[in-house]
Each structure stands twice: as structure tokens, then as C-alpha cells.
Amino acid sequence: MAASDYYIPTAYANALAASCKRRKVISKDLVRSVIALCEVLAKFLAATAAINAAYLLQLHIGNPIQYPTQKAVAVSIVLGLFAVFLQQRDSAYLESDSLVQIRETERTIRTSTQTLLLLFLVSFLLKLDFPRMAILIAAVLVPFFLTVQEQALAWIIRRLHGRGYGINRVVVYGAGKTERRIISSLLYSPRFGLRPVAFIGDDPVSVEDGTVKVGYRRVHSIPVRHGPVTPALLESFRCDLLIVTMSALSSKKLAEVIQIANEAGSPIAVLPELVGQEKQWTESIDIAGLLPASLIEPVPAWHGAITKRTVDIVGSSLLLVLFAPILFLVAVLIRLDSPGPALFVQKRVGRNGKLFDIFKFRSMHVDVPKYDRSPTKSNDPRITRVGRFLRQSSLDELPQLLNVFLGNMSLVGPRPEMPFLVQRHSCQHRVRLQVAPGITGLWQLSADRAFPIHENIHHDLYYVRNRTFYLDLAILLHTLFFATRGGV
Numbered sequence: 001m002a003a004s005d006y007y008i009p010t011a012y013a014n015a016l017a018a019s020c021k022r023r024k025v026i027s028k029d030l031v032r033s034v035i036a037l038c039e040v041l042a043k044f045l046a047a048t049a050a051i052n053a054a055y056l057l058q059l060h061i062g063n064p065i066q067y068p069t070q071k072a073v074a075v076s077i078v079l080g081l082f083a084v085f086l087q088q089r090d091s092a093y094l095e096s097d098s099l100v101q102i103r104e105t106e107r108t109i110r111t112s113t114q115t116l117l118l119l120f121l122v123s124f125l126l127k128l129d130f131p132r133m134a135i136l137i138a139a140v141l142v143p144f145f146l147t148v149q150e151q152a153l154a155w156i157i158r159r160l161h162g163r164g165y166g167i168n169r170v171v172v173y174g175a176g177k178t179e180r181r182i183i184s185s186l187l188y189s190p191r192f193g194l195r196p197v198a199f200i201g202d203d204p205v206s207v208e209d210g211t212v213k214v215g216y217r218r219v220h221s222i223p224v225r226h227g228p229v230t231p232a233l234l235e236s237f238r239c240d241l242l243i244v245t246m247s248a249l250s251s252k253k254l255a256e257v258i259q260i261a262n263e264a265g266s267p268i269a270v271l272p273e274l275v276g277q278e279k280q281w282t283e284s285i286d287i288a289g290l291l292p293a294s295l296i297e298p299v300p301a302w303h304g305a306i307t308k309r310t311v312d313i314v315g316s317s318l319l320l321v322l323f324a325p326i327l328f329l330v331a332v333l334i335r336l337d338s339p340g341p342a343l344f345v346q347k348r349v350g351r352n353g354k355l356f357d358i359f360k361f362r363s364m365h366v367d368v369p370k371y372d373r374s375p376t377k378s379n380d381p382r383i384t385r386v387g388r389f390l391r392q393s394s395l396d397e398l399p400q401l402l403n404v405f406l407g408n409m410s411l412v413g414p415r416p417e418m419p420f421l422v423q424r425h426s427c428q429h430r431v432r433l434q435v436a437p438g439i440t441g442l443w444q445l446s447a448d449r450a451f452p453i454h455e456n457i458h459h460d461l462y463y464v465r466n467r468t469f470y471l472d473l474a475i476l477l478h479t480l481f482f483a484t485r486g487g488v
Contacts (some may be wrong), residue, residue, distance in 0.1 A: 031295065035166065037155075047084070047115065047145065054137040110470045112146060123366040167194075169238050170241045170242075170243055172200070172245060173199075196222055197239070234266050238263060240266065243259045308469070312404050320401050320402070334387075334390075347418070348437070369421065397482070399486075401439070412475045413437050415444060442460070443459035
């Protein structure tokens with residue numbers, strides 16, 4: 001994982017190492033350690049309970065198979081321990097690297113699959129004769145129980161943080177246009193226990209006193225102060241951690257900031273790169289202690305591409321059949337609400353720069369220019385009455401299932417851009433064209449969705465580098481919950 005994708009764990013670890021002598025930080029570390037231990041225990045109990053529940057349910061379905069209760073409990077305990085081991089191997093308890101907990105969901109799906117495969121193999125090889133129906137039921141219950149456990153624990157963590165337990169108050173110091181992404185990363189990574197309380201910038205052009213609002217609904221407001229940073233200013237915010245984000249910071253200026261932080265009693269974490277500068281993919285080998293590196297590009301496994309396309313075809317086909325009555329009803333309502341066609345067709349840029357026609361339900365009046373800027377507020381006068389509901393419920397995106405079936409798009413991937421926007425993209429931005437665009441993706445689910453895609457390219461680049469079958473499933477699952485809460 002590139003440091004520029006999700007950079008807080010390293011910065012935080014370095015800062016805490018320097019502040020371990022402070023009593024109040026030790027108490028916060030204790031809270032986080034207890035939370036991590038509780039998560040391990042909760043994960044074990046959730047997996048164990050899911051296996052036992054699957055066995056009990058199979059007793060009431062089809063041809064029930066009686067199995068010694070003690071053996072069933074023993075099997076569930078072993079598999080619970082195995083699930084914990086897999087999560088621990090992924091360091092799921094010590095850090096969280098997703099703005100919307102998608103990676104936790106990916107780990108849950110992957111862990112559940114591996115755990116159930118182990119149950120099947122052990123049952124077959126050791127002739128335990130564990131009921132096959134129980135294994136099939138467990139395929140649904142294990143990820144469900146683990147997901148509920150994660151959400152419950154996340155709720156508890158938020159409640160504890162809201163009461164001030166395990167929280168470090170963070171002041172961000174840097175260049176003016178970087179604060180939103182850094183603050184957003186902190187706010188939507190609650191397991192770090194870092195609460196941004198202020199942003200301080202030295203650039204008088206891009207930084208003015210006021211507030212910066214982050215989040216998809218702009219629900220978080222952080223005070224912004226024009227520099228310079230001083231001990232008194234840090235103390236006024238009761239700063240527990242100062243994060244410096246200026247990439248061009250000179251050694252002399254850095255020394256001054258460190259001295260100021262020491263006078264205020266605040267540990268300091270320095271991010272060497274500006275957020276938004278993406279690292280190149282590199283590969284290195286060890287030659288007698290030397291580590292020469294070369295630039296590479298990720299090449300997905302051939303079976304991954306086949307699996308993704310198969311899921312796209314099957315998924316889009318089933319959803320088109322399932323939603324056929326809704327598609328027909330929405331089309332009728334659009335025609336009755338305002339003059340013009342029900343479908344909106346527009347040229348977009350697909351994989352490798354190929355143009356294609358994207359299909360959407362028309363949500364704006366027919367006289368609105370086809371390539372005008374997209375609405376950012378629900379009360380935009382260009383949006384029709386039915387269109388407002390369609391955008392809030394994300395139903396306007398349903399016709400894109402036809403694009404997925406035709407192969408122009410995928411269920412999951414970067415959002416397709418209009419041609420004139422792609423022409424302005426840098427080479428770095430065009431990396432996102434290496435994969436098929438998707439109906440949903442990381443940017444669509446992030447708190448940065450309210451801002452232009454080109455300002456948040458890190459979400460798409462992260463997906464291009466780390467895309468897997470399990471990550472796609474996690475994104476689709478989060479999309480289901482996101483759509484029910486409403487969009488722009």
C-alpha cells in the first residue's frame with residue numbers, strides 16, 4: 001500500500017513513539033489496547049456463534065443430520081480461532097486503512113470464505129461428517145455475524161471517542177489545499193483515535209481564517225487559522241498531536257516547527273509528501289544488501305479478469321430481470337413528469353480511452369446542456385421533481401446495468417468521465433483508464449464524493465492497484481447500504 005493512499009498509520013506510530021512518556025497518552029494507548037483485545041474476542045465469539053447457529057438451523061431444514069453437540073462446539077471453536085488468526089495476519093486489529101471501512105468488509109468476506117473452506121476440508125479429510133447443509137448456511141451466517149460484530153464495535157468506539165476516551169486532539173499544519181483530504185482521512189478512520197480540531201496554514205493566498213467542511217453531507221466543520229504555528233496556538237487547541245503536511249518544508253523550517261511543538265508539549269508527525277502525490281509502483285530485489293528498484297505496473301491475474309467479467313454478466317442480467325418492473329415504472333413517471341425521453345445518453349470515456357454511450361434515467365429538464373456541470377445540491381432548479389427522487393435513491397443509475405452487460409462498464413470501477421475532462425487529465429490521472437469504469441467504486445462511497453473526481457484521484461488509483469474479487473464484493477455491499485441512505 002502506497003503511503004500516499006492511506007498515510008496516517010505510519011505518521012501516528014512515529015508520533016506516539018516519541019510521546020510514550022506522557023501519562024495521558026499512555027492512558028489513551030491503554031484504551032486502544034483494550035479495544036483491540038475486545039475486537040479479537042468479539043471476532044472469535046461471532047465466528048463461533050455463526051457456526052453453531054448454522055448447525056442448529058440445519059436441524060429444521062430439509063433432512064436434518066444429528067451431530068454430537070460437543071463435536072459441533074469443538075469445531076466452531078477451532079474455526080473461530082482460525083478466523084481470528086486470519087484477521088490478525090491482515091493486521092485488522094491494529095490499523096484501519098479505509099475511509100468507509102470497505103477494507104474491513106473485504107477482510108470479513110475473505111476470512112469467511114477461507115474459514116468455511118477449512119471447515120469443508122477438515123470435515124472431508126478427518127471424516128467428521130459435519131452436516132453439508134450447516135456449511136452452506138454458515139456461508140451466509142459467518143460473514144453476516146462478523147459484519148454485525150464490526151459495526152457494533154465501531155459504534156462503541158464512536159461512543160467512547162464522543163466521551164473523550166482514547167482520543168488524541170490533532171492539529172494539521174501545512175499547505176492550504178491539502179487540509180480537506182487529511183482531515184477527512186482522520187475523521188473517517190476512527191480506530192486511530194485521532195480527532196482533528198484545527199488546521200493551520202502559512203500560505204496567505206490559499207488559507208484564510210474560517211472553517212473547512214468535510215464529509216459527503218458537510219457534517220464536520222474544522223476551524224482554519226492562517227499561520228504561523230505558535231506554542232500558544234497549539235495550547236489553545238489542546239493539541240495532542242501536530243501533523244505537518246508541507247512537502248517542501250525546509251530543514252530549517254522543520255526544526256522551528258519541532259521546537260514549537262516541543263514547547264507546547266505536543267508530539268509531531270511529518271508527512272514527507274503532499275497528499276495527492278501518488279507513488280509509482282516499484283519492485284526491488286536484494287543484491288548483497290543493495291536494493292535496486294524498478295518501475296512496474298500491476299498486471300492482474302488472468303483468472304481475476306475472467307471472474308470479474310463473469311460476475312458482471314451474471315449480476316447485470318439478474319438485476320435487469322429483477323428490476324424490470326421498476327425500470328418500466330420509472331420510465332413512465334419520467335415521461336409524465338416532464339417532456340422528453342426517459343433515458344439520458346451521453347458519451348463517456350471507457351477502458352483504454354474508448355468512447356461509449358452511457359445510459360441513465362433522465363433526472364434534469366430536457367433543455368439542460370448535455371455536458372453541463374453535474375448538480376451538487378438537491379434543490380438545483382435543473383433537476384425535475386421525479387429526477388430529485390431518482391438522484392436521492394440512486395435509481396437514475398440503474399440503466400447502466402445495460403452498459404455492464406454490453407461490456408462497456410463493470411459493476412465496480414472508477415467512475416467514467418466525459419471526454420473533455422479526460423483531455424485535461426495528466427498521465428497520472430489516466431492510469432484509471434487501465435480498468436473498465438464502474439457503476440460504483442471507492443470514490444462514489446467516500447466522503448469526498450461531493451467534490452470533483454479529479455481532486456480525489458487517490459481513490460481510483462488505490463482501486464487500480466489493489467482490486468480483487470473480495471474488494472469488489474465489499475464495495476457492492478457498501479453500495480447497497482449507501483444507496484438506501486440517499487445520494488445527491
